[in-house]
Amino acid sequence: MxxxxxxxxxxxxxxxxxxxxxxxxxxxxxxxxxxxxxxxxxxxxxxxxxxxxxxxxxxxxxxxxxxxxxxxxxxxxxxxxxxxxxxxxxxxxxxxxxxxxxxxxxxxxxxxxxxxxxxxxxxxxxxxxxxPQVVAQLLAERRRDSTLAALTARERQILALMAEGCSNAAVAGRLGVSASAVEKHIGNIFAKLGLLPDDAHHRRVLAVLSHLRG
Missing domain, CATH: 3.40.50.2300 (Response regulator)
Known part of the structure; x- marks a missing residue:
């Protein structure tokens, strides 16, 4: 490079x-x-x-x-x-x-x-x-946010790993779950954060941004 x-x-x-x-x-x-x-x-x-x-x-x-x-x-x-x-x-x-x-x-x-x-x-x-230390601080600061409060504990965990830059496969490996389970959780995260299908190109980044902004 x-x-x-x-x-x-x-x-x-x-x-x-x-x-x-x-x-x-x-x-x-x-x-x-x-x-x-x-x-x-x-x-x-x-x-x-x-x-x-x-x-x-x-x-x-x-x-x-x-x-x-x-x-x-x-x-x-x-x-x-x-x-x-x-x-x-x-x-x-x-x-x-x-x-x-x-x-x-x-x-x-x-x-x-x-x-x-x-x-x-x-x-x-x-x-x-x-x-990871930035992600940990963000989770602590945003804990009471109404939007993020709609996410389950597992979904918040996955969103944190997404914020660290983990791919779906990496998330699955870290959590010890199947790739299909991760994909399902991410779909739920997108839906709860109001990220529509036509946002597909940047939805992962937008989810992380929503996580940061709280």
Whole structure:
């Protein structure tokens, strides 16, 4: 894959570049601020970009804003965001356009190399991938929401795994149930969240977005 890395920490940026190159990927640009990320994405149109949420000058959400800006100019540009802390609202903003191809992971996840690379590949292929800690926080925050309250415990469990970017087969494996049972539950989730059949192309992303917004 062709990848852009946006990270202001020299140590982490160079570490990511080395990891990606050793895994057989091409890093077409490695930058350290938001404007440079936007320029690199538009110039190289990478298969995926890895972006630190907090970048100069204020180290608040410049990376996130730059990623959203890049996606507004190049719709659907895959972005895997990295953050030191759980900020569920950031994941919601990334998903707001409903096109998927985004991920939000805690930086600690990078040390788990296989998990990190798996998430990177899934985002590049169009999946939505959220860190399990983000999903756990969202479940706790949205517990009393009237829409999500209509879901059964199993349906909420499946929706959480969908938010982590799991395929139907992966959900079935994690829960120890059949693929057909998962498909049935997902159909019920779509119905309860008001996602109509003509929304089929983005229904999975819309379900996750509904989960995030509560």
């Amino acid at each position: 062709r990848i852009v890395v946006a990270e202001d920490s020299v140590l982490l940026r160079e570490g990511l570049v080395r990891l990606l190159v050793e895994d057989g990927h091409e890093v077409v640009a490695a930058v350290d601020d938001g404007p440079s990320l936007v320029e690199a994405v538009l110039a190289h149109r990478p298969d995926v970009s890895i972006v630190d949420v907090r970048m100069p000058p204020t180290h608040r959400d410049e990376g996130l804003r730059a990623a959203i800006d890049a996606r507004s100019r190049l719709p659907g540009a895959p972005m895997l965001m990295l953050s030191q802390y759980v900020e569920a609202s950031y994941a919601g903003e990334l998903l707001a356009d409903g096109s998927g191809t985004v991920g939000y992971l805690l930086k600690d996840r990078v040390a788990r190399i296989e998990e990190f690379l798996d998430a990177l590949h899934r985002v590049a292929r169009g999946a939505t991938v959220l860190d």
